[in-house]
Amino acid sequence: MNLITKDPKAQSDTAHTGHPTPLTYFKIALILSITTAIEVGVFYIEWLGHGIIPVLVILSGLKFGLVALFYMHLKYDSPLFSWFFFGGLALATSVFIAVLGLFKFFVAQ
C-alpha cells in the first residue's frame, strides 16, 4: 500500500516536487481573500435573516478545506495524516454538538 502519495493523478498539475506550484498557492490565497470579503459583505445584508448562518458556515468550511487540502498538503500527502487530523476534528465536532444539544434541551432556561 502506498502511504506516501494519496492520489497520483493529483500530481499531474503540480511541480515535479509533488506539491502545488507557487502559482497555485497564489490562486488559493486569492480565493481565500475573496471568500473572506464575501463573508463580511454577506454579514451586512440584513434581508438574509437567519439565512446568513448556512451561508457563513459554507464559506467558512470552504476556506478551512482549501487551507487543509492545499496549504497543509493533505491532498498530496499520506491519507493517514488526513485520518489523524479529520478524526480529531470529527471527534471535536461530535462533542461540540453533544454539548450544545445538552444545554439546549436539558437545561432549564
Add this chain to the structure above:
Amino acid sequence: MLEAGADPHGENSEHTTTGLNHRKLLMWAFLGSDCMFFGTLIGTYLVSKGRSLVGPYAVDVFDIPVTSVSTFVLLMSSMSMVLAYAALTRGSLKGFRIWIASTAIMGMTFLSFQVFEFYEFANHEVHFKCSTPISDLTEHERTFIDKCAGQDASHEVEEQHGLTPRTNLFGTTFFVLTGFHGAHVTLGVVWLLSLLFYSFRGGVTAKRNLDVDLAALYWHFVDVVWIVIFTVVYLFGVFPGF
C-alpha cells in the same frame, strides 16, 4: 532546482512500520488533539452565549471591519508560509528567509491587532445622545438610560464600562478562546523566527526541510482555527437571534 535527495514531503520516506516519518505523524496527532481543545473552547463560548447577566455584549464591542483586516493578514501569512517551504524545497535559501520573515511579521501584525482589540474592549465606553430613540440603543446601552433623567435631549451619556474576563460570561469565554489562540500564534512566531535564525547557522537546508514542514503545519493550523473563530465568534456573535 531541487537538491539531490531533497524530499518535498519532509523526509517522509522512513524505515518505519507506516513508511512515514514519526515526527510528522506525531505533529498531525497533536493537531487532531488541538482540534478537540479548540472545539471545547468554541463549544463553551456558544453554550454561554446570551447567558451573561450584565453587558457589554458582543454587539457592543466587536468591530467587524478591524477584525476582517486582521483575518486577512493571517490568511496571507499562511500563503507566505507555504511559499517559504516551497522556496526551501527548490533549494532557494534566500527565498525561504524572505518568505518566513514575512510570515513572522504578518503573525506579529495579527497579534498587534489582537492586543489593540483587547485594549479597546477593556476600555469600552458607552456613548449615546439622550435624543436617541430607545429602539436604536443596544441592550447594554439601555441600562444607562436613567442617566438621561432630568437632562435635555442634547445631553450625551458617556460611561466607561469595559469588557474583561471578569465582567461577564461572554468576557470570560471570549478572552479564554481568543487568548489561547493568540498564545498559539505567539508560539508560532517564536518558532518561525527560530527557524529563520537557525537557517543562518546552516541548520535549515533543502534536504533537511522537515523542521520547516512541521512549523508550517502548525502555522496553517492556527490559521484554520481562526477561520472558524472569525465566523462563529465574531460574525455570528454580532448576528441577532443566533
